[in-house]
Amino acid sequence: MNPQEVLxxxxxxxxxxxxxxxxxxxxxxxxxxxxxLNAASLADVEEAVQGAHHxxxxxxxxxxxxxxxxxxxxxxxELIRAQAEPLAQRQRLDNGKPISETRALxxxxxxxxxxxxxxxxxxxETITPQRGDCLTMSVYEPMGVVAAITPWNSxxxxxxxxxxxxxxxxNAVVVKPAEVTPLMALELAxxxxxxxxxxxxISVLPGKGSVIGDAITKHxxxxxxxxxxxxxxxxxxxxxxxxxxMPVSLELGGKSPTMVFDDADLDHAVNGVLYGIFSSxxxxxxxxxxxxxxxxxxxxxxxxxxxxxAQLRVGDPADERTQMGPLIxxxxxxxxxxxxxAGVDEGGQLRTGGVRPDVAGLPNGYFYTPTIxxxxxxxxxxxxxxxxxxxxxxxxxxxEDDLIEQANDSVYALAAGIWTRDYKRAWRVARAVQAGxxxxxxxxxxxxxxxxxxxxxxxxxxxxxxxxxxxYMEQKSVYWGLNEQPLPWANH
Ligand code: NAD
Numbered sequence: 001m002n003p004q005e006v007l008x009x010x011x012x013x014x015x016x017x018x019x020x021x022x023x024x025x026x027x028x029x030x031x032x033x034x035x036x037l038n039a040a041s042l043a044d045v046e047e048a049v050q051g052a053h054h055x056x057x058x059x060x061x062x063x064x065x066x067x068x069x070x071x072x073x074x075x076x077x078e079l080i081r082a083q084a085e086p087l088a089q090r091q092r093l094d095n096g097k098p099i100s101e102t103r104a105l106x107x108x109x110x111x112x113x114x115x116x117x118x119x120x121x122x123x124x125e126t127i128t129p130q131r132g133d134c135l136t137m138s139v140y141e142p143m144g145v146v147a148a149i150t151p152w153n154s155x156x157x158x159x160x161x162x163x164x165x166x167x168x169x170x171n172a173v174v175v176k177p178a179e180v181t182p183l184m185a186l187e188l189a190x191x192x193x194x195x196x197x198x199x200x201x202i203s204v205l206p207g208k209g210s211v212i213g214d215a216i217t218k219h220x221x222x223x224x225x226x227x228x229x230x231x232x233x234x235x236x237x238x239x240x241x242x243x244x245x246m247p248v249s250l251e252l253g254g255k256s257p258t259m260v261f262d263d264a265d266l267d268h269a270v271n272g273v274l275y276g277i278f279s280s281x282x283x284x285x286x287x288x289x290x291x292x293x294x295x296x297x298x299x300x301x302x303x304x305x306x307x308x309x310a311q312l313r314v315g316d317p318a319d320e321r322t323q324m325g326p327l328i329x330x331x332x333x334x335x336x337x338x339x340x341x342a343g344v345d346e347g348g349q350l351r352t353g354g355v356r357p358d359v360a361g362l363p364n365g366y367f368y369t370p371t372i373x374x375x376x377x378x379x380x381x382x383x384x385x386x387x388x389x390x391x392x393x394x395x396x397x398x399x400e401d402d403l404i405e406q407a408n409d410s411v412y413a414l415a416a417g418i419w420t421r422d423y424k425r426a427w428r429v430a431r432a433v434q435a436g437x438x439x440x441x442x443x444x445x446x447x448x449x450x451x452x453x454x455x456x457x458x459x460x461x462x463x464x465x466x467x468x469x470x471x472y473m474e475q476k477s478v479y480w481g482l483n484e485q486p487l488p489w490a491n492h
Contacts (some may be wrong), residue, residue: 009182009206010189011044012051018044020207025180027196027328028096029317031364035183039207045174045215047308048203052145052172053221053291055200062142066121073117073165073168075195080188087156093264094183095152095367098322101280102156109160109188115448120168128477135480140473142170143223147216149209149237150185151229152178152328153283155202159185161463162226162447163202168384169472172201174222178215178229182206195249204253209233217241219317224248224472228285231386231457238460249461249471251285252454254414257407258288258443259397262355263294265420267374268441270304276417276443278312278370281324282390283332285458286415288443291394293402298396302374305394306352309370315359317448324368327389330371332404333366336389343382345394349372351394359444378406386412400429408434414458417443436462 006022008015020039027034040048041452056062061069084106091102124487125139138192148162159175166173175187185204192202205212209229217225217240227237241248256277260269276288293301317325327333333356340354353371374394376383383393397403408414416435420426430438436454444453451465461471486492 010204029365034093040205040310056172059198068120070117071198072109077113096326098317105157109156113161113164116164116168133483137478146224149176149227155181155184165469166472172205190199250459252459255412256415257290258417260293262294263421269419272443277392292397295396339387343373347378411457413455
């Protein structure tokens with residue numbers, strides 16, 4: 001990538017410089033600028049949304065047969081796979097995740113397009129039971145212009161999860177990637193066009209969320225917003241949506257409990273807990289950031305965990321062996337440090353971590369060590385607020401009822417992990433814990449075929465799953481009169 005070159009953005013199929021402010025995106029491992037671009041301006045938003053509306057009405061995409069749209073989306077999946085390595089390397093530069101992770105995200109984006117192509121060509125509309133002289137049907141229509149607003153932590157996968165079903169459903173899509181990670185959304189738009197998605201149907205508008213994201217959300221022609229990001233932003237979007245009577249899906253924050261019972265396979269549990277909180281440097285909505293361990297096992301388990309955390313390889317994202325890369329920005333690292341300090345102020349003790357490590361050759365990277373804090377109860381600020389970094393709070397528990405009460409004592413309800421060999425208990429706890437996603441004897445596993453979403457402050461609606469495509473469609477009931485005689489009422 002040539003940092004001297006200013007990247008064009010995609011405004012209703014026109015690839016040109018944005019007319020907003022110029023800024024550079026930085027590689028979090030070095031702090032160096034990897035690409036410069038001009039953000040979108042409000043005028044660009046207007047042009048993109050009007051252009052998307054025009055393309056929706058005139059391109060014929062919505063009128064294509066489902067298998068024809070699907071063929072284009074299968075091609076998107078193939079093109080992503082054909083350039084998987086350069087995409088994964090670019091994503092590494094975009095947000096600093098280790099290369100092993102960005103490869104997985106690219107593969108998942110291809111799988112998402114493949115899955116929603118299949119969902120599109122197999123979606124059935126129904127003839128409903130007849131109760132009069134009418135043939136009655138339930139069919140689905142695209143919505144028009146929909147918006148996809150994404151965060152910085154898993155670009156390409158987040159964007160694919162919204163773009164693929166939205167396009168499969170026949171819509172035009174305006175994508176607003178996080179300001180600091182615009183590169184993969186631009187790549188995906190380029191690939192979609194190359195695969196045959198009509199020009200104008202996709203726009204990618206990097207820029208500040210409070211300006212560009214807000215303007216997209218408020219635009220009268222935008223008929224749905226699919227948002228992934230923080231809870232405060234999600235609530236703001238929900239207010240705007242209420243005023244517009246616009247459906248939204250909101251994938252928001254979490255503070256997910258992981259529960260280790262005394263009969264758990266502790267080897268599996270140690271590995272699972274480490275992966276659940278420290279992979280992606282903890283910058284994951286479903287990070288298992290609150291750990292509850294049966295008191296009888298607590299000391300031994302935390303010892304093993306702290307030892308395991310200290311062994312994790314924090315370092316160069318380009319190195320295939322790296323397990324934790326840098327955090328997204330210096331500012332985000334400051335915020336994580338201030339949470340750790342708040343935990344210590346409230347009486348917590350650092351069991352491991354809590355420092356900026358020296359990483360050879362990368363003195364300016366935004367690195368932070370895996371951190372475990374204990375000695376706090378579930379009401380402490382760092383047990384309640386989302387930190388979105390590699391910080392685990394560990395709490396012992398005495399019995400199952402008390403555990404469930406504590407696990408559910410959070411405004412968030414996104415995910416939960418259960419480690420036990422007792423299958424009856426696993427089922428009982430999985431049903432009692434309030435969370436959109438529960439993992440039993442595993443953690444942070446995903447399937448595009450399985451719906452994903454949160455309860456309460458963790459969100460509204462579901463993404464993924466075969467029926468995920470319906471989020472981007474309006475349902476319509478059709479009554480087709482079969483009467484031989486005129487309707488009787490008017491007697492005319
Ligand atoms: P954020 O809410 O600050 O930003 C997310 C996106 O919204 C960005 O594109 C941003 O520019 C845009 N935005 C910001 N203000 C806006 C506004 N007023 N109107 C419209 N758009 C606006 O979140 P972030 O810091 O980028 O991401 C981290 C958060 O995302 C964490 O809370 C994390 O838990 C959450 N997240 C949730 C999921 C999930 O699936 N539940 C997945 C990943 C991340």
